[in-house]
Amino acid sequence: MRKIKIMHMADFHIGLDISFLGNQSRFRKAEVLEGFRKTCSLANENNIDIILIAGDFLESSTIEPAYIAQVKSILEKVNAKVFIVAGNHDYISLNSPYMDEDWPANVHIFKNSWIEKVKLDDLNVDVFGASFTSTYQRESFLDSHYEIDDKKINIMVLHGDNTEDSLYNPMGISKIKDSKMRYIALGHIHKKPDLGMIGQTYFSYAGSPVGQSFNELGERSVMIIEIDQDHTSLSEMTINSKAFYREKINVSKMTSSKEAYDLIIQLISKKYGNYQDNYYQIILEGEIEEGIYFDFDVIEQLLGNLRYVKVIDETKVKLNYDRVRKEQSLKGIFVDKMLNLIEDAKYSEDEEKVLIYERAFELGLRALEGYRI
Known part of the structure; x- marks a missing residue:
């Protein structure tokens, strides 16, 4: 089978007001949206099959309706299949933008706090995911019951901590090892990405694609994962935005x-x-x-x-x-x-x-x- 190309991103926090920037916050807010637009253009240029967005994609408490409309418009132009989970800053609620019915047809949003599966038979891939439904997620999503098809490439997208003691979906290395996933795309930690492996499962945080503070210095990136039946490789794709x-x-x-x-x-x-x-x-x-x-x-x-x-x-x-x-x-x-x-x-x-x-x-x-x- 051919290689599957996956783009993994998280923690854009689109719509965030950065208070310490004062009047410049509105410019940075627009630059973050432009960074997302650029990222999606790169996905098309590089023939990405699947985009995984691992939570805190939006800043639900401050995002304006006009920004939500632009996000949907950008995603509508993406050729890849897009999978989104909600994190602690954009958790699923009755008023969540993720409950809107006009998201593009190529976008799937996981809306439950237990792991669900979406089959992509044309790619021989199953995508698993679960979302925050409140600010905290004390139980690990990985404790959910889900069925694995060993003949498929199984990938998962989650927001949370890869530690066992956390209020934000505590996963822990042992749970990742037992997940039986080929790759787990993580969000929540903004540090630059680094591919890990435990057992047969690769996992990585995407970092933040566009910096929002002086804790996120320099050029940022998204992850590109290439997977076939036997091999998994990871690389970074730089998002050239103002830093x-x-x-x-x-x-x-x-x-x-x-x-x-x-x-x-x-x-x-x-x-x-x-x-x-x-x-x-x-x-x-x-x-x-x-x-x-x-x-x-x-x-x-x-x-x-x-x-x-x-x-x-x-x-x-x-x-x-x-x-x-x-x-x-x-x-x-x-x-x-x-x-x-x-x-x-x-x-x-x-x-x-x-x-x-x-x-x-x-x-x-x-x-x-x-x-x-």
């Missing part, structure tokens, strides 16, 4: 806010090409000479041509502590007391206190120098 990036930049040699800004632009433009539309967390590091002042609000204003940027100050004030602690000044008294606390904590080998005092020392120095805390 979240975190950059640490040493500004020790800079003497002004403008110089720091110029260095930031120089580095990110060289590294990211069309850098303006990305989302950045810029962490400034290094030792700053006493008397040099960076206005981080000004730096963020200068970077206003970027879609989103947050500048985080992790610089340290470069001081001659032995000299300063002898000064008859507020700074001198503060430095002397904090150094004594740090030295005492080190002597007693209390590492937690050392870290706390060192951080308090640095923040106090910044406040005394007029830095933003």
